[in-house]
Amino acid sequence: MSQDTYRFIVSPENIKGDLSVVNYSGTPVGVYSAMTQVVSSGPNGTSLLTNLSVPILLRQTAVDVGYYSPFDGAVLQKDVVTNFIFSSTTSNPYVWNVYNTSDEFQKFLELSVYRVDWGDGSPKQTITGYTPNSISHTYPTATKQYTITLEQTNPWGITKVSKTINVPFTDVVVYNPNGQAFFAPSTGNWIGTPVSYDYIFSGDAVNEVSAQTSNNYVTVPFTVSGNTKSRINELALYGSPKFQVGVPVISYGQIWGAISDINPVYTAYTITGVHYYDYNDGTTIFFQQSSGLTSNNLTAQPITKDEVLLKVIDQAQVQTNVFVERGKNSAYERVMRLGEVDNLGDMINYGYGFFNVVNKERTN
């Protein structure tokens, strides 16, 4: 059966529940019918079947192609592009202020005009400033609900944001999400540890990508260890004794390593920051602090699709690992690169007459 085709065979055998039953002398007698009879033996030649039922699978194939980037800076939420907040006071509960919190720094919003519909039938009022500036409006003295709408008009279209207010303004009861903690008094002071509290924030609900860095899970550097071959001979000194504790071995002007301990059980030494222990049974183990993994190396980043870049076409690039360079052809040929040609003799000798150097005097 192919993935997009289903095939069923309906025969009397797989619809046995619809066979005719005849009452013969009080005994019900089941009568098998061929399919022709099944579909035509009902009243007025109709089917004996009620309905057939088959299960099928429906699938959807989805493909999303495009440029993906860790951060899609071109997309803004609507409530960032257009938004406002409002305020009022209990001293003037019918006077409401609207603050335009739309993004004033976006270039494409420069041509925007903002108007406020106060929702009480009064003319729309133009608002030119952004928060913290505001415009105010006095509502009729009555208890009523209004809808304030901020309308942003620009060449891109018209965007509206609406919010509901209840006039007159009343103080909002602040819900304390932090709960309460109870301390026990102790000789005029409180004991530092609360005796009880009715809130516990587990703190494990951080679901932000920025929090998912490796330093939250791994202490770096961490120790890397294993078995290896002895490298003690790299610390051998001239003369005698060949190995000395605490004497650094210098290589290329830098400390290569040093032996830190020699005892009957093991010889400990350090080479380029790696600690080695040569045991008397011939084994060598090493310890090293990790250096490749830091908190900046493992950072989870969301994959977002950058729609703006869908029409961007990259210029063709040729990448190769083949390099052609003029260089030494024989052991006796002087190696000279083009950048090293800085005098007449070099020009004459470079590349088997690459430069056409002519003695004008001799020519004339």
Added chain:
Amino acid sequence: MAIGSYGTIRPSDVSPADVDIIMNYTPTRDVTDQFVLTKLDAQTILRPYFANSETGGNDGVEVLGGLYNLTLPANQFNALGIYTLYIRPAEIRTVISDCGVLSALPNVKGIIIDISDVPTQYQNKFVPQGLVGFRVEYLNPDGSKIPNFFRVVTSSFFCEPVTTNEVNVTQKAVRYRYVDGDSNLIFLTLSPSSSPTNKPNATPFIGQPDQDIIITNTFFNPVSVEIEMVEYDISSLAIALYGNQTKSIDDGIYTIYDSNDNIYRQYNLYEIRDQFNALLYEVRQSRGNNIDFSKNFTNITS
């Protein structure tokens, strides 16, 4: 930044309202033009399975996804033969009101649909971003379909026409701008709609005003279901071979029973002899619908 292609095949949770079911019936597999093509009501015969306490998910509320029950109505499947059901995404037939550009972004081209030209049952799709991913196919003026050609909707927003001054001050052009709502026009951007960089004046065809189009959802892949109504299948042979049988010596009625001892077939057994009473033939003749119910297995064997 990297170009990527992310894809999946997921169990569809399409609503039966977004499904068309076309039925083709032919009595035999012979080469014939005698086929019957009808459309069935998907909302009646197609039902999604829902989650229950066994499957996990919200019992009876959450669509299980992928698995659907297809009911084959007895009044349609009433003859032997081959029924092919073509299950496809529902087609929305409408007309392009205009092809235009956005006033703020003249290089963004699109087609404008007047929602009042859309069949009522599909108008709920014509909302901001409600048609993204839908496929658009085009009809010729003579009603034929342009073959092998489609566009995909990449965005849909309400819009309103605005008149823009062109360079020539006497010339006006109608362009469109997005509005939040309160509009019966919807602006669809299609892909591809931009010219290739190597031939900038070759604008891809996205339709023309007054052209009839077919907008189709892409909520699931079309499938075909073939149902063959047959007289017998392999089980019938097993019954004939291995089922219980009786032969009535008195009247020569030979009865075969199925696995549930229902009467499967009845035959008359008799002999044909010549005038000298020499046996010429032994005959087994089907009794057809003339069933002798006294030969039911229970009566005989009890």
